[in-house]
Every structure is written in structure tokens, then in C-alpha cells.
């Protein structure tokens with residue numbers, strides 16, 4: 001199946017907490033439907049990395065907003081973006097409304113005019129994050145909310161860290177994830193929550209293929225709905 005070119009880009013919003021499988025799913029969906037893909041968490045990570053590089057280890061509001069305004073596409077390749085210190089700082093700067101406002105245009109521009117992919121023009125975009133379906137692009141034709149039990153997500157992250165050759169203590173990963181979840185869901189600005197019209201997929205007991213099949217079936221049905229007169 002392919003998504004036809006339309007005047008307004010076809011946008012799929014994929015939201016959810018960390019390690020629920022949303023990144024893997026979003027990338028696969030984007031490749032399958034020939035859509036551009038943006039991992040919006042990288043933008044918040046880039047802000048955090050800029051602060052840490054400048055020797056600022058607290059989420060200083062003015063510095064964080066200045067860093068967010070300076071974020072460019074090149075920052076998304078910084079090597080330390082997946083480090084734990086960056087993850088923790090990213091979730092703190094993400095609670096600052098000025099940071100979110102500074103990153104909003106970038107995300108909306110991507111959704112409104114998705115960049116062409118390696119194989120040419122694309123018909124739309126997939127954005128994954130925490131607030132894509134609720135704040136960044138509430139008009140998205142498809143909204144998916146991917147979640148899983150906290151312990152299941154912590155086990156996945158722990159396994160991933162070990163497989164990457166790093167050190168990991170499960171209890172620590174669980175605690176860090178619990179704190180990040182609390183910050184992401186409890187903040188007053190754009191908290192993590194499913195959009196009312198999102199399809200919620202619980203991946204606690206699903207593998208990546210099963211989650212992908214559910215998403216593709218849902219996207220297919222939404223395409224049909226929007227094609228009907």
C-alpha cells in the first residue's frame with residue numbers, strides 16, 4: 001500500500017513514553033509508507049547536550065531556551081545524545097515552556113513540508129515524541145500512542161544497554177525511567193498523554209512485528225476513511 005500525494009501532507013503522530021517501542025515502530029512505518037521521519041526526542045536531547053557541553057549541569061531556564069533557539073539539524077548527530085546524563089537533562093529541559101516553544105516551529109515545519117528521502121519525494125511525515133498528536137500536529141491524520149508496563153520498558157532498556165557493550169544496573173534503569181516518566185507526564189506544559197483520538201497500542205506483550213501489523217492495519221483504515229467522500 002502507498003499513501004497518495006495530497007495537498008496537505010499525510011502526518012502520522014507517534015507518542016508514548018521511552019522504551020515502549022515507538023521509535024522502532026515509527027521508523028518502520030515511515031519506511032513502509034515512504035514518509036519522512038523525525039525523532040523529536042533528539043531535539044530535546046540536543047538542547048541537553050548543548051548545556052552539558054557548556055558545563056551547565058542544571059536545567060537553567062535562560063540557558064536552556066537559548067540552547068533550544070540555537071538547535072539545528074547538525075545537532076541531531078551529536079555522539080552523546082543517547083547517554084544517560086543527556087536523557088535525564090533532556091527530560092528536565094523539556095518541562096520548560098520556552099524550550100518547547102522554541103522547538104515547536106522546527107517540528108511543525110517538518111510536518112508541513114517533509115523533506116524528500118533518499119528515494120525522492122515523500123507523501124508526508126511520521127513524527128515521534130510525547131506531544132505530537134496533542135500539541136505539535138493535532139491535525140495528524142493518524143495518531144498512535146505506544147506504551148508498555150514500566151518494568152517491561154526498564155527490562156528492554158537494560159538489555160539494550162548491555163547489548164551495546166555498556167554497563168547497566170537494572171534497579172538504576174528502573175528508577176531513572178520512573179523519574180523520567182513522572183517528569184514527562186506530570187509537567188504542566190504539554191504533558192505526555194494520549195490524544196483522545198489516538199489508537200493506544202500496549203506493547204507489553206507484543207513483539208515489534210505484531211505492533212507494526214496493528215499500526216499498518218490502523219493506518220490503512222484511516223487512509224480509507226479520509227478517502228471517502
Ligand code: DC
Nearest residue numbers: 018040041044090091094129130131
Ligand atoms: O523520546 P526521547 O527519550 O528521546 O526523549 C527525550 C526527552 O525529551 C524525554 O524525556 C521527553 C522529552 N520529549 C518531549 O518532552 N516531547 C517530545 N515531543 C519529545 C521528547
